[in-house]
Amino acid sequence: MSDLMELYxxxxxxxxxxxxxxxxxxxxxxxxxxxxxxxxxxFTMHLIVNDGVIEKVSFEGEGCAISTASASLLTERxxxxxxxxxxxxxxxxxxxxxGGFPDTDVDLGKLEIFVGVGNFPMRxxxxxxxxxxxxxxxxxxxxxxxx
Amino acid sequence: MSELAVEKSVYDADAVRxxxxxxxxxxxxxxxxxxxxxxxxxxxxxVIDALDDYYSRLNANVHRGVHRLSQEATDAYEYGRKAxxxxxxxxxxRQIVFTRGTTEAINLVAMSWGMxxxxxxDEIVLSGMEHxxxxxxxxxxAQAKGAVIKVLPIGDDGAxxxxxxxxxIGPRTKLLGITxxxxxxxxxxxxxELADLAHAQGAVVLVDxxxxxxxxxxxVDALGADFYAISGHKIYAPTGIGALxxxxxxxxxxxxxxxxxxMIRSVSFEKTTYAPIPAKxxxxxxxxxxxxxxxxxxxxxxxxxxxAVAAHEDALLAYATxxxxxxxxxxxxxxxxxxxxxxxxxVDGAHPHDIGTFLDMAGxxxxxxxxxxxPVMTHFGIPATARASFAAYNTRSDVDALIKALGRxxxxxxx
Numbered sequence: 001m002s003d004l005m006e007l008y009x010x011x012x013x014x015x016x017x018x019x020x021x022x023x024x025x026x027x028x029x030x031x032x033x034x035x036x037x038x039x040x041x042x043f044t045m046h047l048i049v050n051d052g053v054i055e056k057v058s059f060e061g062e063g064c065a066i067s068t069a070s071a072s073l074l075t076e077r078x079x080x081x082x083x084x085x086x087x088x089x090x091x092x093x094x095x096x097x098x099g100g101f102p103d104t105d106v107d108l109g110k111l112e113i114f115v116g117v118g119n120f121p122m123r124x125x126x127x128x129x130x131x132x133x134x135x136x137x138x139x140x141x142x143x144x145x146x147x
Numbered sequence: 148m149s150e151l152a153v154e155k156s157v158y159d160a161d162a163v164r165x166x167x168x169x170x171x172x173x174x175x176x177x178x179x180x181x182x183x184x185x186x187x188x189x190x191x192x193x194v195i196d197a198l199d200d201y202y203s204r205l206n207a208n209v210h211r212g213v214h215r216l217s218q219e220a221t222d223a224y225e226y227g228r229k230a231x232x233x234x235x236x237x238x239x240x241r242q243i244v245f246t247r248g249t250t251e252a253i254n255l256v257a258m259s260w261g262m263x264x265x266x267x268x269d270e271i272v273l274s275g276m277e278h279x280x281x282x283x284x285x286x287x288x289a290q291a292k293g294a295v296i297k298v299l300p301i302g303d304d305g306a307x308x309x310x311x312x313x314x315x316i317g318p319r320t321k322l323l324g325i326t327x328x329x330x331x332x333x334x335x336x337x338x339x340e341l342a343d344l345a346h347a348q349g350a351v352v353l354v355d356x357x358x359x360x361x362x363x364x365x366x367v368d369a370l371g372a373d374f375y376a377i378s379g380h381k382i383y384a385p386t387g388i389g390a391l392x393x394x395x396x397x398x399x400x401x402x403x404x405x406x407x408x409x410m411i412r413s414v415s416f417e418k419t420t421y422a423p424i425p426a427k428x429x430x431x432x433x434x435x436x437x438x439x440x441x442x443x444x445x446x447x448x449x450x451x452x453x454x455a456v457a458a459h460e461d462a463l464l465a466y467a468t469x470x471x472x473x474x475x476x477x478x479x480x481x482x483x484x485x486x487x488x489x490x491x492x493x494v495d496g497a498h499p500h501d502i503g504t505f506l507d508m509a510g511x512x513x514x515x516x517x518x519x520x521x522p523v524m525t526h527f528g529i530p531a532t533a534r535a536s537f538a539a540y541n542t543r544s545d546v547d548a549l550i551k552a553l554g555r556x557x558x559x560x561x562x
Contacts (some may be wrong), residue, residue, distance in 0.1 A: 004508045008501070008559060010536035017496070017560075041518055062530055065560070072327035120504060122485050 004117035007031035012071075016065030025058040033061075035134030036125055040072065041067045045075075045133045054078050054086070064126055066117065069146065071130035073111060078086035078134065086132070086138060090131050097127045155221070159461045160422040164239075164540040177510025180548040183490055185330050185358060185536030187380045190444070194383060197443035201436045209435055210409060210426070224435050228425075228443035231390045234382075234445045235356075235375055236366035241395060244425040246434050248389035248474050249357035250280040253377035254390055255428060256353055257284035259404040260374075261322070264351075267293035267322040272345070272491040274336065274528060275301040276329040279519045281355045285324060285366065294321070299341075301526055305332035305481035312344050320350040327370070328358035331520040331532070332481030332490030333464070335363070336410075342371030351397065357381055357389075361538065362460055364453040367392055379437060384444035385537075388437030391428075400422040405430040416475045448539075460488050463537045467546045474553055476561050480532050491518075491532040497560035499531040502553070506533075509552035 016034035025046035205214035407430035476495030505514035
């Protein structure tokens with residue numbers, strides 16, 4: 001598979017075109033905006049957090065196929081997951097897109113399709129912006145940064 | 148027409164291209180197709196040689212020592228200043244101040260002229276297509292002095308709305324800051340008309356020439372520019388060097404904006420007197436090699452002939468525009484009647500960054516993003532564009548490579 005096709009796998013193209021859990025979220029308890037001024041990717045994530053569980057995640061905004069798919073897959077993966085699962089996944093995704101498969105025992109599942117980002121250093125922040133945004137929301141911050 | 152004249156009228160882009168070593172490298176195993184010239188141009192061998200020669204034979208500080216090298220370095224540096232004068236149609240080269248680039252040149256005017264001359268309620272008029280470097284310095288001054296920024300709106304074609312300037316430029320206008328050519332859209336502004344309106348109100352006119360200098364023959368007096376700012380790296384010269392043209396009477400009346408060596412006549416702890424222009428605005432050891440390279444680049448460009456270069460780039464832009472519009476789902480952003488060097492576009496279903504990555508893998512370098520002109524993106528309701536921009540060395544086959552790679556983008560994304 002070429003680097004390009006490994007980056008733009010069918011699942012990523014699909015989620016980029018038709019993002020899941022896209023839109024406002026009624027009853028959301030946490031929100032944050034993630035903005036990358038270098039490229040203009042701009043997302044707001046909404047979460048309903050209850051009793052240690054992220055019951056539902058949605059997002060709005062616009063960005064490239066990589067960032068949109070990353071946000072979409074995040075919402076699928078984290079909706080219904082305990083908060084405790086977030087940080088290991090965050091770390092695992094970060095390692096995956098910056099250097100290859102993480103040596104932790106976290107099961108990235110479908111998120112492994114972002115492995116192709118590792119060959120495109122300029123695109124790492126596209127993949128990680130939604131994760132930083134979700135993290136900021138969980139911490140009660142309004143703005144995420146990928147710095 | 149004589150045979151010789153015919154020969155001279157044929158622009159040989161391949162011969163120009165052959166003078167640029169970097170254009171012979173590969174990217175991702177593909178021949179480099181460099182279409183990001185509005186961000187920065189590549190350097191011809193003569194400029195690279197000028198830098199090499201400067202450091203190999205001439206290097207010393209300027210305007211300092213009595214020794215031979217210092218004299219030769221000074222001559223080479225001052226030759227660069229004269230070259231900028233030739234580029235801008237300026238005879239008295241005391242009116243040319245070296246800066247790091249256009250951004251620093253505009254900051255110089257904002258911090259020196261602006262801080263000394265703008266007050267509460269005074270109006271700074273800018274266009275809606277300015278680069279951030281011709282917005283933010285004025286915001287800094289406006290905040291400090293209570294001045295107000297007014298914006299000349301742009302229309303759907305990316306040109307200033309006709310008639311808007313007559314309404315907005317008024318008795319309170321103290322400065323008009325206008326880009327000669329828009330980096331994001333390619334629009335060539337009617338600088339003279341706008342300058343006449345501003346001058347009729349007693350305002351001063353600053354022109355951002357970063358994007359114009361490589362594409363259009365410039366005469367600051369014909370344009371009505373009181374200040375004109377350029378960057379070396381956009382006209383085939385090194386980064387970190389640029390210049391500000393300022394009318395002598397304005398520069399002479401302006402306070403220095405940076406203090407240090409070079410810019411003084413005499414210093415004591417009680418009182419310092421300043422050097423005459425342009426040294427007054429060149430504190431510290433300048434980018435001497437950069438100025439030497441800029442001189443070489445301007446000689447090269449003027450020798451090639453700006454009118455010939457402009458005609459070549461216009462033809463390429465027309466060809467690229469036609470080819471882009473023949474692709475499904477492609478829309479050109481910036482369709483003003485007078486344009487230079489830039490084709491900004493969006494593709495249905497494909498974000499500019501994904502386009503940029505696809506093109507890069509095909510060896511085609513373009514710019515994607517907001518082009519440091521976020522108000523322009525906001526005006527068009529888009530986060531970013533993809534931008535192909537042309538230089539003297541580009542050819543129709545570069546455009547063909549762009550179009551072929553874009554065809555692949557459309558196959559993948561526009562389903």
